Amino acid sequence: MKTVGSKKGTLLAIGLACGGVIASLPFVWMLLASFMTRGETLRRAFLPGDIQWGNYAKAWSEEDFGSYFENSLIIAALQVGGTLLFSLMAAYPLARMKFRGREVVFMIILATLMVPETVTMVPNFLTVSWLHHNSPFGWINNWPALTIPFMASAFTIFLLRQFMRGIPEELWDAAQIDGAGHLRFLFQIVLPMCRAPLLTVGMLTFISSWNALGWPLLVTNTPAWRPISVALLKFVSEAGAEVHLQMAGAVIATIPVLLLYALIQKEFTEGISMSGLKG
Amino acid sequence: MSVRASRLGCLAALGVFLGCGGGSAPSTRIDVDPDTVELHTTQPVELTFWYQHSRQREEALQELIAEFNGTNEHGIRVQGEYSGSYGDIYNKMMTGLQGGALPNVIVAYQNQAALYHEAEGLVDLNRYINSSRWGLTPAQRADYVASFIDQDRTADGAQIGLPPNRSLEIMYYNAEWLAELGYDKPPHTWAEFMRLCYLARDQPFSRSAHKERSLGFIFDWDASRLATSVFSRGGDLVQDGRYHFDSEQTRQSLEMMQQLITDKAAELMSGAYADQEEFAVGTSLFMIRSSSGLPFVRSAVEDGGLSFDWQVTAPPHAGDHPVLNVYGASLSVCRATPEQELASWLFLKWFTAPQQQARWVKASNYFPVRHSTARELKSYFEEFPRYKAVFDLLQYGKSEPNLAGYQVVRKKVEQAMVEVAQGADIEQVVRKLDRDANATLGQY
Numbered sequence: 213m214k215t216v217g218s219k220k221g222t223l224l225a226i227g228l229a230c231g232g233v234i235a236s237l238p239f240v241w242m243l244l245a246s247f248m249t250r251g252e253t254l255r256r257a258f259l260p261g262d263i264q265w266g267n268y269a270k271a272w273s274e275e276d277f278g279s280y281f282e283n284s285l286i287i288a289a290l291q292v293g294g295t296l297l298f299s300l301m302a303a304y305p306l307a308r309m310k311f312r313g314r315e316v317v318f319m320i321i322l323a324t325l326m327v328p329e330t331v332t333m334v335p336n337f338l339t340v341s342w343l344h345h346n347s348p349f350g351w352i353n354n355w356p357a358l359t360i361p362f363m364a365s366a367f368t369i370f371l372l373r374q375f376m377r378g379i380p381e382e383l384w385d386a387a388q389i390d391g392a393g394h395l396r397f398l399f400q401i402v403l404p405m406c407r408a409p410l411l412t413v414g415m416l417t418f419i420s421s422w423n424a425l426g427w428p429l430l431v432t433n434t435p436a437w438r439p440i441s442v443a444l445l446k447f448v449s450e451a452g453a454e455v456h457l458q459m460a461g462a463v464i465a466t467i468p469v470l471l472l473y474a475l476i477q478k479e480f481t482e483g484i485s486m487s488g489l490k491g
Numbered sequence: 492m493s494v495r496a497s498r499l500g501c502l503a504a505l506g507v508f509l510g511c512g513g514g515s516a517p518s519t520r521i522d523v524d525p526d527t528v529e530l531h532t533t534q535p536v537e538l539t540f541w542y543q544h545s546r547q548r549e550e551a552l553q554e555l556i557a558e559f560n561g562t563n564e565h566g567i568r569v570q571g572e573y574s575g576s577y578g579d580i581y582n583k584m585m586t587g588l589q590g591g592a593l594p595n596v597i598v599a600y601q602n603q604a605a606l607y608h609e610a611e612g613l614v615d616l617n618r619y620i621n622s623s624r625w626g627l628t629p630a631q632r633a634d635y636v637a638s639f640i641d642q643d644r645t646a647d648g649a650q651i652g653l654p655p656n657r658s659l660e661i662m663y664y665n666a667e668w669l670a671e672l673g674y675d676k677p678p679h680t681w682a683e684f685m686r687l688c689y690l691a692r693d694q695p696f697s698r699s700a701h702k703e704r705s706l707g708f709i710f711d712w713d714a715s716r717l718a719t720s721v722f723s724r725g726g727d728l729v730q731d732g733r734y735h736f737d738s739e740q741t742r743q744s745l746e747m748m749q750q751l752i753t754d755k756a757a758e759l760m761s762g763a764y765a766d767q768e769e770f771a772v773g774t775s776l777f778m779i780r781s782s783s784g785l786p787f788v789r790s791a792v793e794d795g796g797l798s799f800d801w802q803v804t805a806p807p808h809a810g811d812h813p814v815l816n817v818y819g820a821s822l823s824v825c826r827a828t829p830e831q832e833l834a835s836w837l838f839l840k841w842f843t844a845p846q847q848q849a850r851w852v853k854a855s856n857y858f859p860v861r862h863s864t865a866r867e868l869k870s871y872f873e874e875f876p877r878y879k880a881v882f883d884l885l886q887y888g889k890s891e892p893n894l895a896g897y898q899v900v901r902k903k904v905e906q907a908m909v910e911v912a913q914g915a916d917i918e919q920v921v922r923k924l925d926r927d928a929n930a931t932l933g934q935y
């Protein structure tokens with residue numbers, strides 16, 4: 213029995229290792245291509261000859277990466293902060309408060325997950341455009357258009373609700389005895405317990421914001437608020453791409469995501485597993 | 492807090508949020524005689540110009556814009572903005588048309604502009620071209636290549652764009668490899684082209700580092716490539732205002748593609764710019780692409796490490812003289828205030844003037860649209876003989892349809908090309924394409 217078990221374990225490990233290698237190949241290729249000359253990328257070489265460190269300096273300086281990078285960081289920070297706040301506030305009543313129509317509201321929120329982003333793009337743009345003309349501050353070419361429409365996410369509300377439903381009722385009873393209302397219970401009891409799912413939501417929102425391209429291109433016309441994804445796009449011209457520079461830029465753009473994941477890896481995995489979701 | 496009080500609070504907050512009104516309302520349509528419009532330097536007109544150029548071309552364009560901003564006597568300020576690829580700009584524009592957020596000047600292909608025009612988003616430039624105060628003199632008008640100007644004219648006579656440049660779809664070939672195959676001239680006919688593709692498959696380029704892979708050609712599933720092939724065989728994509736894909740020329744084009752791919756003498760493109768990459772490293776004998784890619788091909792061949800002798804010519808053809816697909820995005824003016832529309836026109840007029848044209852052509856490698864510009868390019872022709880060789884072919888240019896629905900039809904053509912490359916029955920594909928394309932007429 214033990215032999216059979218260990219054989220199974222070995223096979224599983226080999227399978228997972230193969231999966232890992234396959235999954236990391238694009239990343240490895242990106243990394244290697246970022247050190248190549250243009251000729252090597254054209255010849256589809258697998259390894260760079262002489263390491264071209266200069267690609268990074270060139271990518272950074274030629275497309276003013278620093279400013280795009282800064283924009284991306286601010287946009288992502290605002291979006292993560294907003295999403296955490298609004299999702300928490302929305303998930304709590306759906307998980308812990310009893311009111312008429314609660315399930316219907318939740319179903320409606322869930323139903324929005326079925327609508328593809330491309331379908332909502334035009335209505336979102338019309339809304340943002342109307343707000344641009346009718347609110348005290350500009351939306352187009354500004355951070356509000358890039359962040360506010362994405363601060364309420366059905367998926368993150370769902371994820372947090374799933375977690376909050378697991379919080380024992382006794383805690384709420386005890387809080388009530390101590391005179392706490394829902395708001396105090398949410399921020400003093402529930403919030404500290406939600407660290408893992410909140411970090412998960414934060415991470416997912418950060419990645420989504422960091423990778424966004426279509427929407428930022430739609431609502432910005434100047435580099436003032438454009439994210440790093442637009443800078444990467446500029447390495448592809450009408451008649452050809454400068455793959456080596458684009459990949460160097462892509463590596464730079466990936467660093468914050470990797471750093472963030474490295475910092476919260478444990479909580480991220482925990483958050484996903486506690487919510488009952490599978491990959 | 493009572494329910495009533497909290498509701499009032501919410502309404503008040505909403506009022507503060509929405510009611511203060513900081514932005515300007517979208518402009519409304521006013522068709523005024525341009526001659527009556529005044530531009531005052533004390534009230535400078537600001538314009539937004541969306542374009543697709545990046546890197547070196549953008550730098551050159553920004554320099555020209557800065558010069559216009561600094562020298563125009565009306566105080567017009569143009570803000571040039573990179574807005575992604577042609578497709579991204581199209582998406583932005585289509586969304587902007589619904590949301591009322593349009594630029595003033597936009598880069599658009601004729602079929603895209605036709606669609607914007609249908610949505611009443613563009614200005615008919617005839618009013619400005621013919622204006623006695625701001626327009627073009629008869630000599631200036633005659634200086635524009637008439638066929639280029641005509642590309643931007645709709646069936647009802649509206650001038651919905653002004654061409655700043657044009658390109659031709661040309662054939663690039665590896666002259667060194669061709670010589671190894673026993674030919675000193677590029678193929679004149681498509682039959683010859685096919686024969687050479689088979690020869691290239693069997694006899695790789697001697698200096699290629701990938702001799703196990705040798706191809707005559709790489710087909711890009713692009714509507715413009717099909718148009719090139721159809722035009723060169725004496726056909727057209729439109730006849731009497733209807734799409735004409737059900738033609739002998741379309742069949743021949745698709746049959747050639749299917750045959751060469753089946754016989755492994757050619758391949759379907761595996762990714763963006765794959766044909767250029769394979770050509771640069773000597774694994775593909777021919778390439779058909781825009782003439783504006785000349786400098787990119789030059790640097791790709793140099794960077795590819797082989798630096799072989801490559802040349803350009805017209806794609807093979809059926810008749811006595813070649814017929815080449817001539818294309819290029821034009822500049823259109825979006826609806827705005829009379830002052831902005833006039834200022835946009837003045838920018839277009841300045842940008843397409845011979846001096847600016849010559850500078851733009853040298854920086855971008857596009858072709859000029861004015862006869863007099865060519866006279867200013869003598870030294871450039873001497874410096875870049877390949878550019879001159881292609882420039883001389885401009886007289887044989889023929890353009891793709893400028894029907895409003897052509898953007899959608901292009902996707903159908905591309906789908907058809909992929910199906911044929913994968914072995915689909917050509918007769919069925921051609922008939923379906925013709926039917927589907929014509930079904931789009933009147934929908935846009």
